Amino acid sequence: MHITRLFLLLPLLAACNSTPSAVNDGSFSKMADRQASDATATLPVPDTTHTKAVSALSDTLRVARLAHNFSRHKGPADKFQLVFRGPSILEGTAEFTITDPDGQVIFREMLTEPDLEAALVYEMKGPTATRAERETYVLRRIDRFFLPAQFHTPAVERNAPIDSFGEKLDAATWDDLRKRPDAISFEYLKGKEDRQRVTWSPLKKQTVSVTRY
Template sequence: MRFAWFALLPLLAACNSTPSAVNEGTISRVADKPAQDSTALPPPDTSRTKAVSALSDTLRVVRERRNFSNPQGSPDKFQLVFRGPSMLEGTGEFTITNADGQVIFREMLTEPDLEAALVYEMKTPTATPAEREAFVRRRIDRFFLPSQFRAPAVAANSAFPTGIENLDRAAWNDLKQRPDAIRFEYLKGKEDRQQIAWSPLKKQVIRVQ
């Protein structure tokens, strides 16, 4: 019996050492693998993740190409991008980009700026959220109608308008002499009709009415 017992001791020792050897080998292989794959799997770029939020969600985009800053040349890109958590909580970014890719005009339009004119269509004292959303979508979709682009930008017999902040009289008079100059008209709020044009004299977009 005593001989059999001592005979089993080497076997027990081998069995006890086997899991340790296997585990060490597994850890070694796992540790070596990332070193080989590190070039194929770079660290994740978290900068984009931080920039994403519900407020930056794009809900609707409309684009139109029209002659504007260069009446006889390449058209400009008119674009309205509406972003936000919902159609009733978003903000629209209206931009005009010339043929060289330069943004020559930018304006932010709030949801109330786009919804305010709904009061003229309401047949009841209040509108449902679905009706309000539908109206905002339609305002966005119809923001660049062909009828809103007109020439001349300023009629030759027009009187200089008053009450327009920062309107340059020299630039306005210069546009009166340009029958091919184009103006774009859009509604902001209930009744605030903005009329803008490219001023060759000032090299920028100005309000003409």
Template sequence: MRTTRLFLLLPLLAACNSTPSAVNEGSVSQMDDRQGPDSTTAPTATNSALPAPDTAHTKAVSAVRDTLRVSRIAHNFSRPKGPADKFQLIFRGPSILEGTGEFTITDPEGQVIFREMLTEPDLEAALVYEMKGPTATRAERETFVLRRIDRFFLPAQFHTPAVAAKATFPGGIENLDRATWNDLQKRPDAIGFEYLKGKEDRRQIAWSPIKKQSVRVR
């Protein structure tokens, strides 16, 4: 009788012994699936956190901080009537005598249709005509450059027509062909803008409807 009961209990004991093992394995598997960066398990060589980057010696760049002078005006250029274009000269650099100016014209749709970089010497060169002695002080040079920037878009520098009907086609101007010149001559309402680069390099630009771009006409 005892032998019979022992044989009946053996399967039950085997089942009881195997059940905790299966449950524990399942629990370990679920914890592995949930483990992530916040897991309390010890980090391995592949998931150790990297040290924060050292930015103590990084120099921040700020267009606002480096901007020394801005001159702007709204004036018709790419179209004789309607919304005006935006003319802008932004002078940036570590100092007035070490900066560079960016001259741009932006149409009413926000498209930049003209861009030219003007160095500090480009803006200072004409000072020679105002000097009363062989040299100028740093303060005099800075004052002259700032005045050039502030007066870069005077109303008198805009001309209509951009090309006079009897003007002679100029040679040696890059990207100016005779067809573009002739077309502008037939447009009495075309607008030209004149500016000085360097000491005597006086330039004039206009918008070419047939080229769909700004062109230098003088």
């Protein structure tokens, strides 16, 4: 009798000890996925407060500034600025701006590195210049771009003939400027010998060229 019961219990014990791998594997996999998803969902937002800032002016190599009256002959001065940017002194571009006392840019011109270097030929002692000599000259041109001697009053001489300005100055503007003895002009060199001169026109309410032939 006891032997018979033992044989009957053996299959039942074997069934209890066996592991249904297919069912358990699936349950454990779903549980692991849920835990991973929960862990991901609760991750903190990355801290970017110490991220290095990128400067838009990182390529600025030289800056020249001067406060001088221009759009008005007295009162707050206009701001003259020349900003030279680029990978190197011999591969850059200069932005020349004049900003009035109200913060409005009233003149802007881009000058290339050759525009600033061209007149070096008049100072060279030989047929060529070294890179260091060229760089020194360009930097000096930038630093001396706004010399006091380059500002002139009046902007247009009263007896100056209009045809000396070519097509750069119309008759009405010329006539108005020559009646303003306190008008101020600024002269600068572009290239080897191209001397430019600009002034503020109250009639047109803008900067105009008064470059003479």
